[in-house]
Amino acid sequence: MATDTKDGLDKATVYPVEDTDRTEVDSQTDVLRAAGIGIHEDDPTEPILTLRMWVLGIGFCIVASGLNTLYTLRKPSITISSSVTLLLAYPLGKLWEKTIPSWNVNIGVSRFNLNPGPFNQKEHVLVYIMSNLSIYVRLGADVLTEQQMFYGYKAGWGFQILITLGTFLVGFCLAGFFRSVVVAPKELIWPGVLSTTSLTTTLHNLAQGDLQGVKDTWRMSRYAFFSLAFCISFCWYWLPDFIFPALSYFTFPCWINPKSTVVNQLFGMESGMGLLPITFDWSQISYVGSPLLIPSWAIINVFSSLVFWIWIVAVACYYRNVWYTGYLPFQSSSVYDNTGATYKASKVVNKATGYKLDIEKYKAYSPVYMPVTYALNMFGLSFATLSSLLVWVILENRHDIAAGALRVPQVVRSYFSQDKKHTDTNSGHRDVPFLWYLGAAVLALFICIFSVEYWNVELRWYGVLLACAVAMVFYGPLAIVYATSNLKINIDIFCRIVAGFVFEGKVLANIWFFDIGYITTIKGLYFAEDMKLCDYCKIPPRKVFIVQCVGMIFGTLSSVAVLNWSLGNISGVCTSSAVNGFSCPFSRTKFNTSLIWGAIGPRHYFTNGIGYSSLLYFFIIGAVLPIPVYFLKRRYPNSLWRRVHIPLFLGGLNYLPPATGTSYGSWAVVGLTFGYILRRRVYQWWYKYNFVLSSALDSSVSIAGVVIFFAIYFSGASKHFSWWGTEVYKNTCDYEGCSYLSVPEGGKFGI
Numbered sequence: 127m128a129t130d131t132k133d134g135l136d137k138a139t140v141y142p143v144e145d146t147d148r149t150e151v152d153s154q155t156d157v158l159r160a161a162g163i164g165i166h167e168d169d170p171t172e173p174i175l176t177l178r179m180w181v182l183g184i185g186f187c188i189v190a191s192g193l194n195t196l197y198t199l200r201k202p203s204i205t206i207s208s209s210v211t212l213l214l215a216y217p218l219g220k221l222w223e224k225t226i227p228s229w230n231v232n233i234g235v236s237r238f239n240l241n242p243g244p245f246n247q248k249e250h251v252l253v254y255i256m257s258n259l260s261i262y263v264r265l266g267a268d269v270l271t272e273q274q275m276f277y278g279y280k281a282g283w284g285f286q287i288l289i290t291l292g293t294f295l296v297g298f299c300l301a302g303f304f305r306s307v308v309v310a311p312k313e314l315i316w317p318g319v320l321s322t323t324s325l326t327t328t329l330h331n332l333a334q335g336d337l338q339g340v341k342d343t344w345r346m347s348r349y350a351f352f353s354l355a356f357c358i359s360f361c362w363y364w365l366p367d368f369i370f371p372a373l374s375y376f377t378f379p380c381w382i383n384p385k386s387t388v389v390n391q392l393f394g395m396e397s398g399m400g401l402l403p404i405t406f407d408w409s410q411i412s413y414v415g416s417p418l419l420i421p422s423w424a425i426i427n428v429f430s431s432l433v434f435w436i437w438i439v440a441v442a443c444y445y446r447n448v449w450y451t452g453y454l455p456f457q458s459s460s461v462y463d464n465t466g467a468t469y470k471a472s473k474v475v476n477k478a479t480g481y482k483l484d485i486e487k488y489k490a491y492s493p494v495y496m497p498v499t500y501a502l503n504m505f506g507l508s509f510a511t512l513s514s515l516l517v518w519v520i521l522e523n524r525h526d527i528a529a530g531a532l533r534v535p536q537v538v539r540s541y542f543s544q545d546k547k548h549t550d551t552n553s554g555h556r557d558v559p560f561l562w563y564l565g566a567a568v569l570a571l572f573i574c575i576f577s578v579e580y581w582n583v584e585l586r587w588y589g590v591l592l593a594c595a596v597a598m599v600f601y602g603p604l605a606i607v608y609a610t611s612n613l614k615i616n617i618d619i620f621c622r623i624v625a626g627f628v629f630e631g632k633v634l635a636n637i638w639f640f641d642i643g644y645i646t647t648i649k650g651l652y653f654a655e656d657m658k659l660c661d662y663c664k665i666p667p668r669k670v671f672i673v674q675c676v677g678m679i680f681g682t683l684s685s686v687a688v689l690n691w692s693l694g695n696i697s698g699v700c701t702s703s704a705v706n707g708f709s710c711p712f713s714r715t716k717f718n719t720s721l722i723w724g725a726i727g728p729r730h731y732f733t734n735g736i737g738y739s740s741l742l743y744f745f746i747i748g749a750v751l752p753i754p755v756y757f758l759k760r761r762y763p764n765s766l767w768r769r770v771h772i773p774l775f776l777g778g779l780n781y782l783p784p785a786t787g788t789s790y791g792s793w794a795v796v797g798l799t800f801g802y803i804l805r806r807r808v809y810q811w812w813y814k815y816n817f818v819l820s821s822a823l824d825s826s827v828s829i830a831g832v833v834i835f836f837a838i839y840f841s842g843a844s845k846h847f848s849w850w851g852t853e854v855y856k857n858t859c860d861y862e863g864c865s866y867l868s869v870p871e872g873g874k875f876g877i
Contacts, residue, residue, distance in 0.1 A: 297649025394860025403791025417797030510748030511777030636724030
C-alpha cells in the first residue's frame with residue numbers, strides 16, 4: 127500500500143481501499159481532511175486556558191456527567207455525546223466573546239483577561255475534553271449501582287467518590303504510559319474523534335476554503351446541513367421515544383402473531399433474534415456507537431459475527447436445548463433458576479452471609495441457568511477473544527509494538543533529562559514529564575487501596591495491584607484495536623475469572639476487581655482518544671493534562687450526586703416496572719456476571735453438570751483462528767482476507783446483551799450504506815456531510831431525550847397517555863420473554 131510521505135499516513139490501515147480504482151480518494155489523508163484535520167495552520171499565539179474555557183468546561187462537565195449517569199440506568203440508553211457539548215458550547219463561547227469586557231484581572235501573582243479575543247477551536251476542544259469525561263463516569267456508576275441496588279451494600283458517598291476518582295486516575299495513567307505506542311503513531315487515526323473535528327471545523331469555518339473545492343454535490347454549507355439535520359432529527363425523535371414507541375420496537379411480524387413463540391423469537395428485538403433489523407429510532411441504531419464513524423471493514427467483521435454466532439450457532443444450540451436454554455428466553459440480560467424464573471440472588475448470598483455464597487442454600491435452591499446468547503457471547507466468545515487478542519497482536523502488530531517499546535527508553539530518558547526543550551514530535555509542543563504520570567499512578571494506587579480496605583469491600587490491597595497488572599497487560603492491544611476500528615473488545619470475563627479464583631465466593635471483591643482491572647482500561651482508551659484529538663488540534667499536551675485532571679474531579683462529584691439522587695427518587699428504579707425504562711440494564715448484566723463468578727465461582731460454575739465447561743474450548747478456538755488468517759493474508763495480500771479481523775469477529779458483539787440482533791443489524795445496515803455504498807457512489811457528498819450528519823443525529827437525540835424525560839415522564843404528564851402505538855409491541859411473546867420449551871410437570875428442569 128502506498129504511503130503519503132508528507133503526512134506519514136498508511137492509506138489503507140484504518141479505512142482500507144474498497145475500490146481499487148479510487149485509491150487516492152479512499153486514503154487516510156482524504157478521510158482526515160473530510161473530518162477537518164490538517165487543513166489549517168497552527169496559531170501558537172491563540173489563548174487556550176482562558177477563564178471562558180474553564181467556566182464553560184466545568185459547567186458542561188458537571189451537567190453532562192450528571193445526565194450521562196442518569197441515562198446509564200435507562201434502556202435504551204441515551205448518551206449526552208460530545209456533539210451536544212460542541213454544539214451548545216459554541217454559541218455560549220461566542221456570546222462571551224461579544225458581551226464580556228476585555229478587562230485584565232490581577233489575583234495575587236496571577237493575571238488573566240476576562241475576554242482574550244475570539245472563541246477559538248482550541249478552547250472549544252478543551253471544553254469538550256472536560257465534558258467528555260461524562261462518558262467515563264457512567265462506567266463506574268454501573269458498578270456502584272450494582273453494589274447498592276442488587277447486592278444491598280450502601281458504602282456511602284466517601285467510598286463512591288474515592289473509588290470513582292481512583293479508577294479515573296488509573297485509566298488516565300494507562301493512557302499516559304502508553305502514549306508513545308497508541309497516540310503518537312500517525313497511522314493510528316482513532317476514527318471516533320473524526321465527528322468531533324468535523325463539527326468544530328464546521329462551527330469555526332476553518333475548512334471553508336477546503337470545502338469550496340468539493341464539486342458535484344449540494345451547495346449547502348456543512349453548518350446549514352448540520353442545523354437542518356439536527357432540527358429534523360430532534361422533532362422526529364419525539365415519535366419513537368414518546369408518541370409512537372412502536373417505531374423504535376418495529377417488530378411488526380410479532381404484532382401480527384403476538385402469541386407465536388417461534389415468530390417472536392425469530393423477529394423479536396427484546397428477547398428474540400432480530401432477523402428483521404428495522405427500527406426508526408436512532409438511539410437503537412447507534413446503541414453500540416454511531417455507525418457513520420465506523421470503517422466498513424470493521425462493520426462487516428462484526429455483522430459476520432452476528433450472523434454466524436447468534437443467528438446460526440446460537441439458534442442451533444437453542445432449539446437443541448443445549449445447556450437447557452430451550453426453557454429460557456432466547457436472549458435476556460437476566461439469569462434464571464431451574465423453574466424458569468429470574469434467579470433470586472438473595473436466597474444464596476446477602477448481607478447476612480457477609481456477601482458470601484451459602485453452599486447449602488445454593489444446592490437446595492438451584493444452579494444458575496443462562497440464556498443461550500448470554501452464555502455463548504458473554505462467556506464463550508469472551509474466552510475466545512482473550513486468547514485471539516494476544517495471538518493476533520503477536521502475529522500482526524509485533525513490529526509496531528516492538529518499535530513503540532524501543533521508543534520508551536528514549537522517551538523516559540528525555541523526561542528525566544535536563545533538556546527542558548523536549549517536545550512531542552507530532553505537535554511540536556513540550557510533552558508531559560513522565561514524573562507527572564508516575565505521581566498520578568502512585569496517588570491512584572493509594573486511593574484505590576485505601577477505599578477497598580477502609581470500606582471493607584472484600585478486595586484486599588494485593589487485589590488492587592493484581593487488577594492494575596491485568597490492565598497494564600491488555601491495555602496496549604485493546605488500544606490498537608480501538609484506534610483502528612473505533613470498537614472496544616471486552617476482557618471483563620478474564621478479570622471475573624481471576625477474581626473468582628483469588629477471592630472465591632466474594633461478590634464485592636469480584637465487582638471491584640472487574641472495575642479496576644477492566645473499566646480502567648476503557649477509561650484509558652477514552653483518555654488516549656482525547657489526547658489524539660488534542661494532537662490533531664495542536665493543543666499542548668501539558669495543558670491537556672491539566673484540563674483532564676480538573677475534569678476528573680468535577681465529573682466524579684457530579685456523577686456521584688446524580689446517582690444517589692436517581693436511586694432514591696426514580697419510581698421503581700432498577701426493576702422491570704421502572705418509569706421510562708430506568709431498569710438499570712447494564713448494572714443488571716454486571717450483577718448476573720458477578721453472581722456467577724463472584725458468589726458461585728468458577729469451580730461451581732464449570733462443575734455443576736449443566737455443561738458450561740465446554741465453553742472453555744473457546745480459549746483454544748480463539749488462539750487458533752488468527753494463525754491461518756494471518757498466513758492467508760500474507761499469501762493473498764490483495765484478497766478479502768486482508769479485511770478479516772479475528773478479535774472483532776470474536777469480540778465485536780460485546781454489547782449483546784442488553785443490545786439485540788436488531789441493534790447490531792440496523793447498525794450494520796446504516797453503517798454500510800454510508801461507509802460503503804454512499805462513499806463509493808457519491809463520494810463528494812459523503813466527504814462533505816458524513817461526519818457532520820453523525821454529529822447532528824447524536825446531539826439531537828441526546829437533547830431531545832433529556833427534554834422528553836423531564837418534560838413528559840418525570841413531570842408525570844405521560845401517566846394517562848396510552849394508545850395502540852404505545853402498547854402493541856408490549857403485548858407479544860417477544861416482550862414477555864417466552865421460552866421455546868415449557869417447564870416439565872414437576873415445575874423444574876435441568877439437573
